[in-house]
Amino acid sequence: MSNQDWLERSRKAVWHPCTQMKWHEDFPLVPVQRAEGVWLYDFDGRRILDGLGSWWVNLFGHGHPRIVQALQAQLKELEHVMLAGFTHEPVVRLSERLSQATGQQLGHCFYGSDGASATEMALKMSAHYWRNCGMPEKNGFMALAGSYHGETLGALGVTDVPLFRAAYAELIRDSTILPSPDIRLGPSAAAKALEALELHLAVHHARTAALIIEPLVQAAAGMVFHTPEFLAQVYATCQRHRVHVIADEIAVGFGRTGTLFAHEQAGIVPDFLCLSKGITGGFLPLSVVMTSDDIYAAFYDDRLARGFLHSHSYSGNPLACRAALAVLDIFEQEAVIATNQSRQAQFEAMVAPLKLDPRIAHFRHRGMIWAFDVLSDATDFSRRFHRAALHQGLLLRPIGTTVYFMPPYTLTDAEFQFMVEAARQALDEVLPL
Ligand SMILES: Cc1ncc(COP(=O)(O)O)c(C=O)c1O
Known part of the structure; x- marks a missing residue:
């Protein structure tokens, strides 16, 4: 079969993402x-x-041969088992190692398969935490101008990309969008964003669950950078007003910004950390939301309704977890962060x-x-x-x-x-x- 055969068959049978299919009439798929x-x-x-x-x-x-070998070994043992009521070695080891990578500060890992689901899980966990703490009205969210956190309906609610939102506007719950801290606009942009955050929270903190932010680089906004100092100030302001910070490191995690996690550069520990994409080195879909003992404890109860309610068939898939463990091995054994730096x-x-x-x-x-x-x-x-x-x-x-x-x-x-x-x-x- 040639390129031509596959692209014709794909055009007929496959609906491609982020694509106007008609454009492929004169712009061939690869x-x-x-x-x-x-x-x-x-x-x-x-x-x-x-x-x-x-x-x-x-x-x-x-x-990458190390990830291939890890997957081949895992395939011989266990391809998948449901994670409700069951557990397995790769998911336990991965959770322990990810926790270790946050200095044990985010010691509880909840798994999904894609980035948008991680956003959904973190938003739900935040609002549910406040509900469990007797503050159900604390359920609003904030995001930065231009932010992208995925395209499921909940994630679109904190995504500020007009093209992706407009077609589904009637289906989306709005969030508060803060001005962009884009370094291209000069230092006054960050100051304005911080001022808007302070003003909003001074009035609405009792109705606000969390701010979600892509630390240091808003990737899909067009590689929009902000400074670690801005991130540190955002965190301090949210803490002062008892509002969670959700660090969406789906794009910027795993060394992309020069440290294993981007938020490290601001010296903060977010309340929730969302990871996906590079977590398996690009081999298999996997996402995770990591959170603290305090937040986990608010869900720990005899009543099911106070537990975190988010069911996903492939949660903690052993193959994906094993690929992620191989990725962490590569980071450690090949000193990836230092090598990139050098x-x-x-x-x-x-x-x-x-x-x-x-x-x-x-x-x-x-x-x-x-x-x-x-x-x-x-x-x-x-x-x-x-x-x-x-x-x-x-x-x-x-x-x-x-x-x-x-x-x-x-x-x-x-x-x-x-x-x-x-x-x-x-x-x-x-x-x-
Ligand atoms: C920062 C960020 N969050 C969430 C997502 C959504 O991830 P997924 O495409 O796996 O749903 C993306 C995807 O580009 C992203 O860049």
């Missing part, structure tokens, strides 16, 4: 036969560098020409994320750039006019150089100098 390291291979043997880790899930390249000077030298490009503004970098804004008014810039980059053998999908690199950490210097050069050539095609 059928992927296999993948290895940072490279995706189509059915004609052509290769494409996965510059966004397949939507931010792939940390160590495709087919390579920053080389990366910096390779992206330096982009910073001088007159078509680019706001070049920014944090950990293993690089982003810049292209000075273009074209509403179809993202599609055109995506297509031009594919033509160069590079997978990138700009968000609006923001181009970003979020590659697997294992890419070599030569692959990094290829990524930067292919992006520059794609830019030349879309926006000639």
Whole structure:
């Protein structure tokens, strides 16, 4: 079977995500036969560098042998068992190791399969905590302008992306949206956001359960950065008003911002930590919400109705947990955070020409994320750039006019150089100098 056969069959039978299917009439899907390291291979043997880790899930390249071996071993023992009333080694070990990674501060792990479900679970847990504490009216939520926390109905309630909300507006419960602390707007933006938070909570704290935030980088907003100091101040303000902080590290967790978890850089411990995406290195769907002894204790009771009510068939799937354990092994044994850090000077030298490009503004970098804004008014810039980059053998999908690199950490210097050069050539095609 050729590329052409698979893309025709896929177009008929598969409804693809985040896609206007009609656009594929003249913009072919990319059928992927296999993948290895940072490279995706189509059915004609052509290769494409996965510059966004397949939507931010792939940390160590495709087919990483340690994760493959771990999964093969697990497959021989236990593929799945329901987690209500049963338990198993991978889920226990993973929960213990994740807790350890938070200094045992978030010692209770509740599992789902996707990021949006983690958001739902954290929102439900927060409001249910306050209900169990005799404050059922404390059930409102806050989020930052531009935030993205997933696209199920509850998650859309704290997601501020007009395109994703508008079509489902009647189905969504509104939240309070605070101004953006985007560093591109200067330090006054963070001050304004903090002021709005304080003003809102001064009046509404008794009706507010939690603020949900993507620590340090609002990824789907277009790689919008805020400072660790801002995050620390948000946390302090919420604590003062007895409002939970939910750290959504679904995109930024697992080393992406330069520390294992982004919130560490602000010196805080959130009330809830949501993880997914990179947790299995991009092998299997898994998400987790981690929380503290205090919150867990509020659910611990003889009555079922005071327990956390969220049932999911694949909760704590052994295969996914085993992949996640292999990911944690790689972090430890290959000193991933330190290695990424030690390579920053080389990366910096390779992206330096982009910073001088007159078509680019706001070049920014944090950990293993690089982003810049292209000075273009074209509403179809993202599609055109995506297509031009594919033509160069590079997978990138700009968000609006923001181009970003979020590659697997294992890419070599030569692959990094290829990524930067292919992006520059794609830019030349879309926006000639
Ligand atoms: C910060 C953040 N939260 C939640 C989600 C939703 O995750 P999922 O696509 O697995 O539902 C995403 C996905 O991009 C995300 O970036």
